[in-house]
Amino acid sequence: MRFSELVGNTELRQQLVRMVRAGRLGHAILFVEENGGGGFAFALALAQFVNCREQQEDDSCGVCPSCHKYQKLIHPDLHFVFPVSSSSQLSESEKKAPLSDYFLPAFRELALANPYFTEQELYDSIGIENKSGLISVHESRRIFEKLSLRAAEGEWKTMLIYLPEKMNLDAANKLLKLLEEPPAGTLFLLVSHQPERLLPTIRSRCQAIALKPLSREERRLIAGGRDSDNAEYREIAKSLLEAGLAKHIIDTFPQWEMLADLGREKQREWCLYMEQYIRKIYLVARGLDALADLSETEEATIRGFAARIKPSFYEKAFTAVEAALSAVGSNVNPKLTFCDLSNRLLLAL
Numbered sequence: 442m443r444f445s446e447l448v449g450n451t452e453l454r455q456q457l458v459r460m461v462r463a464g465r466l467g468h469a470i471l472f473v474e475e476n477g478g479g480g481f482a483f484a485l486a487l488a489q490f491v492n493c494r495e496q497q498e499d500d501s502c503g504v505c506p507s508c509h510k511y512q513k514l515i516h517p518d519l520h521f522v523f524p525v526s527s528s529s530q531l532s533e534s535e536k537k538a539p540l541s542d543y544f545l546p547a548f549r550e551l552a553l554a555n556p557y558f559t560e561q562e563l564y565d566s567i568g569i570e571n572k573s574g575l576i577s578v579h580e581s582r583r584i585f586e587k588l589s590l591r592a593a594e595g596e597w598k599t600m601l602i603y604l605p606e607k608m609n610l611d612a613a614n615k616l617l618k619l620l621e622e623p624p625a626g627t628l629f630l631l632v633s634h635q636p637e638r639l640l641p642t643i644r645s646r647c648q649a650i651a652l653k654p655l656s657r658e659e660r661r662l663i664a665g666g667r668d669s670d671n672a673e674y675r676e677i678a679k680s681l682l683e684a685g686l687a688k689h690i691i692d693t694f695p696q697w698e699m700l701a702d703l704g705r706e707k708q709r710e711w712c713l714y715m716e717q718y719i720r721k722i723y724l725v726a727r728g729l730d731a732l733a734d735l736s737e738t739e740e741a742t743i744r745g746f747a748a749r750i751k752p753s754f755y756e757k758a759f760t761a762v763e764a765a766l767s768a769v770g771s772n773v774n775p776k777l778t779f780c781d782l783s784n785r786l787l788l789a790l
């Protein structure tokens with residue numbers, strides 16, 4: 442991941458580059474993020490930058506052999522640690538002392554598709570949905586073993602620890618030892634949601650960097666980048682509004698049932714998409730077509746809605762979608778969430 446691919450926190454990117462250039466980067470950085478706020482993506486971009494063989498003035502090159510492996514998350518000097526638990530994906534012996542390494546294929550898949558993942562998305566992807574992950578003392582021993590080896594290729598060995606606050610006390614004490622006497626050429630990158638839960642002695646060994654929460658527009662950019670062809674989302678949005686305008690409540694059922702089955706990440710994306718969809722209709726209705734930036738596939742439908750929807754709809758619709766978005770984030774039953782959203786849209790139309 443290059444700095445230029447990151448979304449949000451532009452000043453922070455420049456600050457990190459200046460720190461590296463001036464040799465002021467410590468051996469342990471603690472990124473503090475809001476859940477899903479991009480700390481992991483920042484840590485990756487920083488690791489790629491310090492290891493890049495053809496560093497540009499303010500970014501990694503993206504094409505040298507090191508960047509190439511960092512971008513696929515397969516560089517032999519890039520190590521990941523994250524909270525895990527026993528999962529049906531593991532063998533019987535692995536279940537006894539689960540380690541991050543056992544989940545690497547699923548973790549890579551998640552992080553490549555969505556480096557802005559949340560804690561829950563991590564648990565969903567490694568199949569421990571209903572349990573809380575933990576970083577055990579076995580994992581700390583493994584960290585120790587890995588870091589006692591020489592760097593295979595890069596100048597730096599990078600140990601990226603996602604949610605170090607999930608370490609139990611034994612594990613945390615072992616990490617502390619490593620931070621106190623870091624093996625040569627090791628860069629620790631910690632990404633935390635609750636730094637107050639870390640041992641104060643660990644915190645004090647790290648350079649803390651707080652990420653600003655992403656704006657709604659930035660979240661939209663991230664969701665949009667992952668799903669440029671929104672045909673499925675568009676179809677649901679369109680059908681919900683059609684059924685609402687016709688006051689055919691029964692025609693909304695298949696739509697909200699489909700939404701309830703999507704999985705949480707896609708539900709969140711759809712909500713952001715829906716907000717954008719309604720915003721486009723609003724802009725066209727106000728005669729601000731240029732701002733709506735309509736694509737060919739949606740133009741006729743959006744214009745049709747703009748002509749038929751009453752002005753009082755928009756505010757109520759935005760409030761309803763925001764409520765759904767927040768319900769998705771807090772684990773409310775998805776059927777209730779999307780049934781409620783459909784009803785509110787229908788009543789507002």
Ligand SMILES: [Zn+2]
Pocket residue numbers: 492493494495496501502503504505506507508509
């Ligand atoms: Zn490079």
